[in-house]
Amino acid sequence: METSKAIKLKVNGKQLELLAAPNSTLLEILRNNGHVEVKCGCEKGDCGACAVILDGEAVDSCLTLAWIADGSEVQTVKGIGTEATPHPLQTAFIEEGSVQCGYCIPGIIVAAKVLLDENPDPTDSDIRVALSGNLCRCTGYTRIFSAIHKAAQVMREGAQKNG
Amino acid sequence: MLPRFELYQPTTLPEALGMLSETGGNVRPFAGGTNLIPDLRGGREQARKFVSLAGLDDLRFTRFANGRVEIGSLTTVSDLHRSHEVLRNAPALHASATAFAGHMVRCTATIAGNICYGSPSADLLPPLLSLDANVTLASAAGLRILPLSRFNLGYKQTALKPGEMMTQISWPQPARGTVQLFYKLGLRKGDAISVISAAVSLTLKQMVCTHARIALGSVAATVVRAERAEALLLGRELTEKLIGEAAELAADASAPIDDLRASKEYRLHTARVLVRRLLRQAAEGPGEAGSTRRSTEG
Ligand SMILES: Cc1cc2nc3c(=O)[nH]c(=O)nc-3n(C[C@H](O)[C@H](O)[C@H](O)COP(=O)(O)OP(=O)(O)OC[C@H]3O[C@@H](n4cnc5c(N)ncnc54)[C@H](O)[C@@H]3O)c2cc1C
Ligand code: FES
Ligand code: FES
Numbered sequence: 488m489e490t491s492k493a494i495k496l497k498v499n500g501k502q503l504e505l506l507a508a509p510n511s512t513l514l515e516i517l518r519n520n521g522h523v524e525v526k527c528g529c530e531k532g533d534c535g536a537c538a539v540i541l542d543g544e545a546v547d548s549c550l551t552l553a554w555i556a557d558g559s560e561v562q563t564v565k566g567i568g569t570e571a572t573p574h575p576l577q578t579a580f581i582e583e584g585s586v587q588c589g590y591c592i593p594g595i596i597v598a599a600k601v602l603l604d605e606n607p608d609p610t611d612s613d614i615r616v617a618l619s620g621n622l623c624r625c626t627g628y629t630r631i632f633s634a635i636h637k638a639a640q641v642m643r644e645g646a647q648k649n650g
Numbered sequence: 651m652l653p654r655f656e657l658y659q660p661t662t663l664p665e666a667l668g669m670l671s672e673t674g675g676n677v678r679p680f681a682g683g684t685n686l687i688p689d690l691r692g693g694r695e696q697a698r699k700f701v702s703l704a705g706l707d708d709l710r711f712t713r714f715a716n717g718r719v720e721i722g723s724l725t726t727v728s729d730l731h732r733s734h735e736v737l738r739n740a741p742a743l744h745a746s747a748t749a750f751a752g753h754m755v756r757c758t759a760t761i762a763g764n765i766c767y768g769s770p771s772a773d774l775l776p777p778l779l780s781l782d783a784n785v786t787l788a789s790a791a792g793l794r795i796l797p798l799s800r801f802n803l804g805y806k807q808t809a810l811k812p813g814e815m816m817t818q819i820s821w822p823q824p825a826r827g828t829v830q831l832f833y834k835l836g837l838r839k840g841d842a843i844s845v846i847s848a849a850v851s852l853t854l855k856q857m858v859c860t861h862a863r864i865a866l867g868s869v870a871a872t873v874v875r876a877e878r879a880e881a882l883l884l885g886r887e888l889t890e891k892l893i894g895e896a897a898e899l900a901a902d903a904s905a906p907i908d909d910l911r912a913s914k915e916y917r918l919h920t921a922r923v924l925v926r927r928l929l930r931q932a933a934e935g936p937g938e939a940g941s942t943r944r945s946t947e948g
């Protein structure tokens with residue numbers, strides 16, 4: 488059996504070298520190295536709590552082998568915005584009261600960020616397709632949708648001002 | 651934790667084919683891993699040596715040229731969903747990619763993984779069968795091309811030989827005016843495995859059917875073509891009566907099972923309903939995008 492090797496990952500802008508076995512998932516090595524903002528729910532691709540942005544695409548880190556991610560760039564919810572400089576999505580989730588227990592939110596912010604990067608003015612139906620891999624046991628989704636619409640509007644207005 | 655296994659990471663196709671043949675066939679291709687990882691975790695996958703295909707970037711493409719469509723085996727479901735050309739030229743395939751799993755799984759799952767896993771509920775299979783797709787299989791010994799209809803041999807049984815992998819899926823561009831439709835019936839609208847699915851590809855000249863393909867998913871051990879229903883339609887005018895008869899024959903092509911998602915009787919009933927609905931829709935013309943998405947209506 489092959490043993491562990493060091494893999495290179497750029498996580499939230501910071502270059503890391505992490506030890507990973509062939510059967511390590513990206514979720515495991517992120518959490519084992521302090522990135523506990525990436526949540527572990529089902530480990531089957533059903534819930535989306537473990538979603539991260541891998542080279543621009545939202546993926547479930549529980550279904551991604553660490554070795555296959557070697558050399559990639561990873562963005563977690565913490566890389567999208569911080570408490571001091573939140574992303575408009577994070578601000579809108581707070582203002583709209585979109586968070587209850589919070590477990591699903593890191594994955595939902597990731598899926599919504601990728602959506603807004605591609606589509607600055609999504610319809611409800613676009614949001615449904617983008618969040619089709621995220622489960623929330625608490626909120627009933629209504630306020631998650633209103634927050635995404637609000638963030639999209641804030642970002643469009645920001646783009647107009649700057650442009 | 652996943653069980654321990656070995657993972658080879660080739661960067662070229664010849665290198666990958668060499669690795670697949672070397673170890674006497676007990677090494678398997680690993681594409682998106684969206685079937686393999688849950689199966690390894692759940693003890694349903696016994697292989698312990700894998701060749702990762704992730705480094706073979708050349709196998710991720712969609713080409714529309716010279717009357718043929720060619721899709722590389724590593725093309726993801728989300729690549730299909732995002733492609734305007736797929737939407738325009740293969741609307742039923744596009745609809746199946748949209749109704750597939752959830753967003754994150756779509757970004758990782760590959761077209762060949764969907765075909766090679768050999769599940770009768772594979773969403774991309776009914777549209778691909780209805781397009782008369784061929785699959786290209788490569789090994790260190792060379793290439794062979796097989797009609798998709800001869801690839802899925804039984805439940806999780808395929809024509810893949812040890813040392814082989816799929817490199818491409820291709821089909822002739824359908825005649826102008828061919829209506830391509832897909833419908834997935836799931837227990838809910840998002841991220842659900844199909845209870846039953848159907849794809850239809852019909853060419854009509856003044857309402858007379860000159861080409862017909864009907865494929866059904868989740869109604870037998872493999873995705874099936876309703877060949878008797880297709881033969882009945884050929885050369886006939888697509889009347890309501892003919893549609894009803896074809897729907898009956900299509901249900902005869904299925905041998906569904908009871909499982910946690912639906913009963914045998916419900917699947918037989920919905921096979922009839924779905925085929926009737928899609929044929930009626932074909933008779934009305936291509937409509938807006940020429941395709942239907944899933945719905946939970948029976
Ligand atoms: C949460 C969840 C939801 C899902 N929902 C759906 C759904 O709605 N519809 C649906 O159809 N599927 C669904 N799936 C199943 C899965 O995502 C698909 O079957 C997917 O297309 C598999 O592709 P992959 O690249 O991930 O395959 P892998 O898991 O990498 O491989 C699957 C099988 O194919 C073989 N294989 C892969 N590539 C090749 C190749 N090029 N040549 C030869 N053999 C190959 C592998 O050896 C393995 O046996 C779902 C899965 C999950 C986890
Ligand atoms: S933990 Fe990865 S999808 Fe649930
Ligand atoms: S807020 Fe609790 S799961 Fe979504």
